[in-house]
Amino acid sequence: RIAYVNGRYVPHRAATVHIEDRGLQFADGVYEVIAIWRGLPVDLGPHLNRLEQGLTELQIPMPASRRVVAHVLREVVRRNGIGTGIVYLQVNRGVAPRLHTWDHGLRPSMIATARRMPSMARTVIEDGAKVISVEDIRWKRRDIKTVGLLPNVLAKQKAQAAGCPEVFQVDGDGMVTEAGASNAWMVDQDGRLITRPLGHEILPGITRRTLVRLARDAGMEVVERPFSLEEAKAAREAFFSSTTNFVMPVVQIDDAVIGNGKPGSVSARLRALYLDYLN
Numbered sequence: 001r002i003a004y005v006n007g008r009y010v011p012h013r014a015a016t017v018h019i020e021d022r023g024l025q026f027a028d029g030v031y032e033v034i035a036i037w038r039g040l041p042v043d044l045g046p047h048l049n050r051l052e053q054g055l056t057e058l059q060i061p062m063p064a065s066r067r068v069v070a071h072v073l074r075e076v077v078r079r080n081g082i083g084t085g086i087v088y089l090q091v092n093r094g095v096a097p098r099l100h101t102w103d104h105g106l107r108p109s110m111i112a113t114a115r116r117m118p119s120m121a122r123t124v125i126e127d128g129a130k131v132i133s134v135e136d137i138r139w140k141r142r143d144i145k146t147v148g149l150l151p152n153v154l155a156k157q158k159a160q161a162a163g164c165p166e167v168f169q170v171d172g173d174g175m176v177t178e179a180g181a182s183n184a185w186m187v188d189q190d191g192r193l194i195t196r197p198l199g200h201e202i203l204p205g206i207t208r209r210t211l212v213r214l215a216r217d218a219g220m221e222v223v224e225r226p227f228s229l230e231e232a233k234a235a236r237e238a239f240f241s242s243t244t245n246f247v248m249p250v251v252q253i254d255d256a257v258i259g260n261g262k263p264g265s266v267s268a269r270l271r272a273l274y275l276d277y278l279n
């Protein structure tokens, strides 16, 4: 396996960053996970837009031009011979003696890895997923795709111990924000797709964005509004969306069975639309 580290393509096992990289000390950086389908990155433009937005918020300069970043990603995919999988990109503020404040002259670090993920298209979608609800204990800028993921890590570990692949995170008002590493959706009794509007409370998922467009183009009604955990538990369907899961039906939230306990037709249709889009 080959990784990219600060201008070099190196063997994965020899790929290292400096111990005083601020990504290591302060989680001072952002990342992207981009799907690879038939050897090509999916929705690369929107992913790079989100990367740029996050970097701007954190006042970290782009490590290279968009064209160069895109080239590096394609090159990591090519050198690893990935057909279906993901490419991971991380940009940190840079290397400096540990001090909370930073100097503006720092050179950002950039690393990229790629990994095969053959199971993506046909996974547990036939059975659907169970999720548990957890309190959303993250900070107030969840729209920034920071590498500071401890709340997500703890939540997902708790889910795994309960035999669940995901969580629904719930804010102080009992409203679902998003999942642990995906966006959360439900289908109401009239068959409308409901998902939380963009804002500081959730990550603007690229899959979410594409799904909203695909659904509307297909004549499905999408309502962007917050929904409560209680509403989701009583919903006709629920699902979560991400680069790694596409559309994953949810058949149970905590002790509440969703619909008839099987993946619903609306999520199935949306998943099919997404697979058509990829192919």
Ligand code: PDD
Pocket: 033, 152, 178, 179, 180, 181, 182, 183, 203, 204, 205, 206, 207, 208, 241, 242, 243, 244
């Ligand atoms: N996670 N919300 C959170 C908190 C996420 O971490 C992710 C993605 C999403 C979905 O975004 P997208 O559709 O752009 O993948 C929503 C990635 C896959 C990860 O951390 O591995």
